[in-house]
Amino acid sequence: MFNMKFNSFLIKYGEIGLKGKNRYKFEDALVFNIKKAISPYLSNFNVYKEQERIYIDINSDFDYNLLIEKLKNIFGIYSISPVLKIPYTDDFKKLENSIIDYVKNIYGEKHFTFKVKTRRVNKKFPMNSDEINMELGHSILVNFENTKVDVHNPDIYFYIEIRNHINIYSENIEGAKGLPVGTSDKGVLLLSGGIDSPVAGYMISKRGVKLEAVYFHSPPYTSDRAKDKVIKLSKILSQYTGSIKLHIINFTDIQLNIYEKCPHDELTIIMRRMMMRIAEKIAHSVNALSLITGESIGQVASQTTSAIYTTNACVNIPVFRPLIGFDKEEIIKIAEKIGTFETSILPYEDCCTIFVAKHPVTNPKLEKILQSEKALVSADEMIENAINKEEVVICNYET
Numbered sequence: 001m002f003n004m005k006f007n008s009f010l011i012k013y014g015e016i017g018l019k020g021k022n023r024y025k026f027e028d029a030l031v032f033n034i035k036k037a038i039s040p041y042l043s044n045f046n047v048y049k050e051q052e053r054i055y056i057d058i059n060s061d062f063d064y065n066l067l068i069e070k071l072k073n074i075f076g077i078y079s080i081s082p083v084l085k086i087p088y089t090d091d092f093k094k095l096e097n098s099i100i101d102y103v104k105n106i107y108g109e110k111h112f113t114f115k116v117k118t119r120r121v122n123k124k125f126p127m128n129s130d131e132i133n134m135e136l137g138h139s140i141l142v143n144f145e146n147t148k149v150d151v152h153n154p155d156i157y158f159y160i161e162i163r164n165h166i167n168i169y170s171e172n173i174e175g176a177k178g179l180p181v182g183t184s185d186k187g188v189l190l191l192s193g194g195i196d197s198p199v200a201g202y203m204i205s206k207r208g209v210k211l212e213a214v215y216f217h218s219p220p221y222t223s224d225r226a227k228d229k230v231i232k233l234s235k236i237l238s239q240y241t242g243s244i245k246l247h248i249i250n251f252t253d254i255q256l257n258i259y260e261k262c263p264h265d266e267l268t269i270i271m272r273r274m275m276m277r278i279a280e281k282i283a284h285s286v287n288a289l290s291l292i293t294g295e296s297i298g299q300v301a302s303q304t305t306s307a308i309y310t311t312n313a314c315v316n317i318p319v320f321r322p323l324i325g326f327d328k329e330e331i332i333k334i335a336e337k338i339g340t341f342e343t344s345i346l347p348y349e350d351c352c353t354i355f356v357a358k359h360p361v362t363n364p365k366l367e368k369i370l371q372s373e374k375a376l377v378s379a380d381e382m383i384e385n386a387i388n389k390e391e392v393v394i395c396n397y398e399t
């Protein structure tokens with residue numbers, strides 16, 4: 001066997017614990033998503049749940065940093081701890097030897113203060129938690145002369161969990177939190193090439209919603225580079241959300257038609273309403289129950305409250321706008337954290353910016369917009385056509 005400081009990873013999943021009878025569904029989804037995220041290396045690991053914990057046992061040599069990087073992106077994981085897992089024993093001496101080996105392997109001669117924290121889930125063990133803490137604390141002190149106990153603010157906590165087996169660990173690497181993707185109904189993300197919508201997708205996916213995405217482009221007014229940028233953004237997002245099915249809709253005819261027939265100061269609003277109608281139809285066809293946009297109140301003319309009211313009025317499906325109260329700087333911070341920012345700021349044209357009026361209405365009235373839209377006599381047909389001609393790209397993360 002290869003020599004190792006630990007032989008498993010312990011996955012904790014905070015919020016899932018709240019879900020009562022549905023709990024197993026969340027756990028199963030999380031196990032499934034972990035297996036999927038590490039599928040190329042799955043033969044190195046054994047992933048399973050046991051007693052309100054998920055374990056990833058290590059079977060053979062693997063890339064530690066790569067594994068942690070993958071696990072850190074999986075929603076539903078609260079923390080990741082590399083553990084030394086030993087078989088259950090009643091024999092305190094055996095436990096003591098294991099923890100001494102553990103400390104030696106991981107911390108060597110380092111100087112640090114520590115505290116031992118024991119959870120005795122399995123009450124068969126002949127000592128109680130306080131006794132174990134005291135005795136193991138003493139052993140560590142005696143065996144490692146550079147250590148000191150600090151019960152209030154230690155550098156290191158040594159966690160001992162006595163279950164059907166015994167876990168020894170001292171590190172809780174922060175996970176992505178949220179809920180496992182796939183535990184909420186699907187949603188359709190309106191994904192432009194901008195900064196905001198990828199962040200909106202990330203946030204809703206964090207609540208367990210499985211995403212499909214829709215992108216509207218207007219060739220030849222928008223280029224392939226602009227489309228490739230959105231595909232790239234979907235691929236980046238997919239490391240958190242899992243594989244994303246991206247629906248690419250040719251919006252040129254619709255936009256030209258609006259441009260020709262409707263007042264120019266209303267172009268953006270009417271365009272946005274068309275996008276919402278198409279997205280709603282796509283949502284119905286893929287059993288999604290929500291739309292998701294990157295809007296934030298007042299950020300641009302098309303995102304004043306009356307503009308959002310007017311855009312929203314053409315659909316019946318719930319529209320999630322997770323960024324609604326965020327400032328741009330706050331959104332940018334998240335975009336940087338999730339790795340979409342650099343791609344989002346590439347300066348390629350967007351269909352909304354090409355057919356835009358110099359002075360768009362900031363206070364549109366729904367009755368007036370409905371009146372203007374009457375000029376689009378074959379709107380339904382154009383919508384059907386655009387959907388029938390969609391291009392679909394399945395986006396997965398590429399390293």
Ligand code: ATP
Pocket residue numbers: 189190191192193194195196197198214215216217275292293294295299300302303350351352
């Ligand atoms: P983003 O940074 O997401 O592009 P934005 O600040 O540029 O947002 P708008 O252009 O007003 O805002 O778009 C508002 C929202 O409408 C976007 O967040 C996105 O959800 C959707 N949207 C805009 N343009 C497109 C497009 N070409 N394809 C798909 N969705 C779009």
Ligand code: MG
Pocket residue numbers: 192193194195350352
């Ligand atoms: Mg935009």
